[in-house]
Amino acid sequence: MASNIPGIFKNNVTTYGEACEEECQIPENLKLQGISKTTSEIVDYSLYCGIYKWRPSCLRGSGNIIAFLAAACFISCLQASFSGYTSSQVTTLEKRFAIGSSVIGMINSCFEVGYICSVIYVSYVGSHGRVPLWISIGLFAMSGGAFLWSLPHFIFFDRSRTSYISLNEQLCILSNNTSTCTEGCDDSLLPGCSESSAIGYAFLPVFIVAQLLIGAGSSPILTLTPPFIDDHVPSSKAPPMIASLYAAAAMGPVMGFALGAFLLRYPADVLSMNKPFTIGPGDPEWIGAWWGGFILLGILVFIGGVILLMFPRKLLELPCSDHSQSKKMAVTNAPLNNGYVFGESTPMRPQCNHINTTLTTDVLADNDSEYQSPWSDFSSSRRSQRRSQNSNFKPCSQLDSKSTWDDFTTVLFSLVRNKIYIVACLCISTEMFIVIGFASFLPKYLEMEFRINKSSSSLIAGGLIVPCGAFGILVGGFILNRFQLRRIGAIRFVLVLNLLILACICSFLFLGCQNPSIAGLTVPYSDEFIPSSLELSSQCNTGCSCDKNEWSPVCHLASDTTFISPCYAGCKERFIVNSSMQEFHKCACALRSTNASLSSLPYVTTPGECDLHCSTLIPFVIVLTFSLFLTGVIQNPLLMVTMRSVDHNQRAFALGLKFVIVRFLANLPSPIVYGRVIDGACRFWRSECGRIGDCAFVDVQYLSVYMTGLGMVVKCFGLLFYFLLLYFLHHDKSADNASAFINNTNGNNITIQAVCLHHEAEDLEVSTIIVSNTSS
The missing domain is CATH 1.20.1250.20 (MFS general substrate transporter like domains)
Incomplete structure (x- = not known):
């Protein structure tokens, strides 16, 4: 079996240099004219960074795993920051587009829909193609989704009541005001509602498509990047590199929340600063520049997509590099049970992964005698599957299982x-x-x-x-x-x-x-003593034509009561103290709660609710x-x-x-x-x-x-699922089978020696298991 593999013979030891020289033969179409066939002199421009035929010499040394890992960490952080930024804008989006939290939740769930619908196709087709290209396509889709997120700010009419409200409209004015909507009126007839962009949920499809694009675009970076890194580094170096990738992704939400906190300090109409703003960031009705973060993230993700697009299909690495050497092994003719033993080589030669495991009941019951990281499990099984795709030999990981990766239905069931x-x-x-x-x-x-x-x-x-x-x-x-x-x-x-x-x-x-004590919502007005009778309208503000949708809370300091607007407080006069302070006087509803005259009535400040203790x-x-x-x-x-x-x-x-x-x-x-x-x-x-x-x-x-x-x-x-899981683990049949297997050995220990030989030039893998009984 081994004699069919170049550089390996049955009764002699083939030096690593001989095997490597034969392994590193380069096809004629990759050789430069006048250059010898030695690997140190071969130049393959397809391994250089660039786009199409543009591969500048200044980027020749950048197509390596370190540069790719740095770019991937940057992209993973940006991808994860979308979730944090969107969460920081929930209340802003609700007020800007007049929607509830359930609608926001539905929009957020569209991310998962886009991811699930694309991950199976991307993970299969992308893994067989140029991985950096697939990741770039996903990033461009994410960038488009980010720009779509900000689009409604510019194309849909803003009926926001909080950006610039006439102060006189907040007062209790006894007139037939048609620009406000009192209780029981049809607010669809108000100014601005006649525009098609303000009717219904016209903006909702834009948000849904944006989230679908971001979700679908996230699947390549989440599914293809870890295996691609694993393909280019030794198995011992893959876990820390992939851990750094996940660590960068963990910092993404932090960056998203921080970006959201920064942009919320600026008004949504920051580009039109000439308009008078009557509220600040501390007001509950404040609408910040929510759209700016999506544009910024979209630009950064697009730049990241261009960077990833420049990486080649395979990063700079020759088969005879130190990485390759760590995956090979020397073969000796030392006999063991008339077979072969794969001995450990010298430090100058490739090292052998030699597994000598004594099986016990506990080990078999747990399937692993020591902890290995979950990614190591994925990495090792994927590595075995990848290397044996064109081989007639089974990888070591498949010697104890009847299922194969090709039999999808069998494995799924x-x-x-x-x-x-x-x-x-x-x-x-x-x-x-x-x-x-x-x-x-x-x-x-x-x-x-x-x-x-x-x-x-x-x-x-x-x-x-x-x-x-x-x-x-x-x-x-x-x-x-x-x-x-x-x-x-x-x-x-x-x-x-x-x-x-x-x-x-x-x-x-x-x-x-x-x-908080809010008149008409949590506490009744002062002239109403029935707690269950909570309505915004009262005798003190009858005829004021207050807008039920206007939420501009004011606080009556004497009674520590909040009114949802000066109009509902029955205030008829406004006094501006300075640019950041104003007072409302002659507030009929506040008068009843203090039993005072109009002349001695304490002022009511706005904006903001009363302080919550x-x-x-x-x-x-x-x-x-x-x-x-x-x-x-x-x-x-x-x-x-x-x-x-x-x-x-x-x-x-x-x-x-x-x-x-x-x-x-x-x-x-x-x-x-x-x-x-x-x-x-x-x-x-x-x-x-x-x-x-x-x-x-x-x-x-x-x-x-x-x-x-x-x-x-x-x-x-x-907790019920955990107790059920604990019950199944205690009654796991594999533990009983392991006990019976050990008992049948009549006190002998079973030693399994499993080794894998990877011949990288021809993408083959030879697997050998040697089982022997040794008396205890």
């Missing part, structure tokens, strides 16, 4: 029937359901619950909470490797952490704030950060259990199927469900041109109960 694998995927889905859903609306939750401005909520979410989750993933991998946890031990460890997370979620019920923000952030850290810790143990519960040659496919299952069960529905729950806590909806608009006021007590209750329900389902 095998995984679906694997109870441990499916339940483990359900456990991961419950974790990600809470993380994805809560993270999508975390800035809005902080803003609504604790009455902080949009920039502060984005900074807290992106600068403190999200990084702790990424740090937890690293800690989980360290714990898994340090204590060598097997499957049952890992699930017990995860169960304990989940109980702590559940306790943290329950504590959110006590870390919320009370509703709530001191639970810091404890809430601490508990939330700790719970997200624990959630990150359990990710690696769960992934390890998932990978160790399938055959070795199925691990790469199992990893991909796990991604699909989790995205279908968690990433796709979670933003929609959480958005609907948040909308359920809305106390006052505004209308927009004849349809339901955005939520003007959220009952924070209901919001805390609903969000916490949903998290508790999902976490309880997760």
